Amino acid sequence: MIPTFLGSTILVFTILQVAPGGPIDRAIMELQMGGAEAGAAVSGELGGNVLPESALKELKRFYGFDKPIYQRYLIWLGIWPREIKHREVTFEPEQIFVDKRVGKRDGRLWTVKIAKENNGSLVVRELDGVMSKIWKASIDSLGQDGSLEAVVFQTEFSGILTGNLGKSYIYAKPVTEVMAPRFRISLLLGLTGIFLSYLVCIPLGIKKAMSHGSVFDFSSSVVIFIAYSIPGWALGGVLLVLLGGGSFLDVFPLGGLHSPREIWDQMTIFEKILDQFHHMILPIIAWSIGSFATLTVLMKNGLLENLSQDYIRTAFAKGISERRVIWGHAIRNSVIPIAANIGHIIGVVIAGSYFIERVFNIEGFGKLAFEAVLQRDYPITLGFLVIVVIIRLLGNIISDFTLALVDPRIRFK
Secondary structure, eight states: OHHHHHHHHHHHHHHHHHSSSOHHHHHHHHHHHTOSHHHHHHHHHTTSSOOOHHHHHHHHHHHTTTSOHHHHHHHHHTSSOEEEEEEEEEEOTTOOEEEEEEEEETTEEEEEEEEEOTTSOEEEEETTSOBOSSEEEEEEEEOTTSOEEEEEEEEEOOSGGGTOOOBOTTTOSBHHHHHHHHHHHHHHHHHHHHHHHHHHHHHHHHHHHHTTTSHHHHHHHHHHHHHHHSOHHHHHHHHHHHHBSSSSOBOSOSSSSSSOHHHHTTSOHHHHHHHHHHHHHHHHHHHHHHHHHHHHHHHHHHHHHHHTSHHHHHHHHTTOOHHHHIIIIIHHHHTHHHHHHHHHHHHHHHTOOHHHHHHTTOOOHHHHHHHHHHTTOHHHHHHHHHHHHHHHHHHHHHHHHHHHHHOTTOOOO
16 A cells, blocks of 8 residues: 555656646746736836746745755655744854844744854854754855855644645645535545445346346346446536426526525525435436446346356255345355445545536535646645545455455455
8 A cells, every 4th residue: 555655646746846837837927927916016126027036936945846856755745844934044244143033932032043153054042052942044045245045944744644735825725624625525425426326236237137138138238338428527417408497307406516505504404405415416427327337237247147157056956045046145246346346436436526526516526636736736736646545545445345245255364
């Protein structure tokens, strides 16, 4: 699990860091184009299209691009100290130390002393001369006249291993705060879709296998494969046209997960449950249509294969009833391929689908991740990656345990 997680995150992290059009390029473009009044004023003062070197350094420091890629990745993981609360300090030529006000402590102003060492490094001391255990300093740049620009900062170990996914560039909020409500929506739709898919597909696959070659088997196969060939988002659009009050029936709402807020707030708990269920029917159908045919065919083919095995013929020869042979032996071995596939289905479905969420106007997990990629919101993009990779890995573990439960040949010892 750990090598898979590290390999996936290293690959995507590196691609995001070296890809053009990142957050710094976007910020520079906004300043140069003067997208807002403040931006336009700054552009005018800067001579139109010239961004000062100091502003560029500040942008790189703000977005964490002032460090090598490997340090950024380790900082993001949380195993390399992250620099926070930066304070800029200027040393004039021949100046040995500088007093810098860095904030407040115990309700009083907090001032530290930054001093040059003989080896050229900088140290931070409290006013009583004791070495500061909280603040550190580093040289930012050296002037030709002997002046020195430095940065005073604190450090902390904060990354995904400590539960900190960072702060969104676009929403200016912690990534977990932005993603939590969206993830709950995709989790609700995904788990509901998975449950209904297995609830329908397993009995349907059994019925098709027991009536193999019949009119029911043929007609249901036609319907299943037609449904499988239709993308979920396209089916969602068709369902909205037919049943969403367009040119045909007005049975289901056009989108969202519940009624408008002014109506929703006045509903009772029971009415809210019914209203949300009413809004979820069409999205769940579109969400689970892709796995519907796969699960049904897996169940049917698995059962047909097991019914032709020698142990089934032996069971019939011993006089065991057909019901017991099929349900006690054949079906148990037939669900093995489905059990092995459950982890993959969980990972795909819970991750969300941008197109389906866009069709039904649902603010879900997939839509958030897609928009984050377009807007170069790296913290949300990487946060999405972490959650999806973890879900897929956990899904593989669930598949292994489920396989051990249904396959009598596998035992964990």
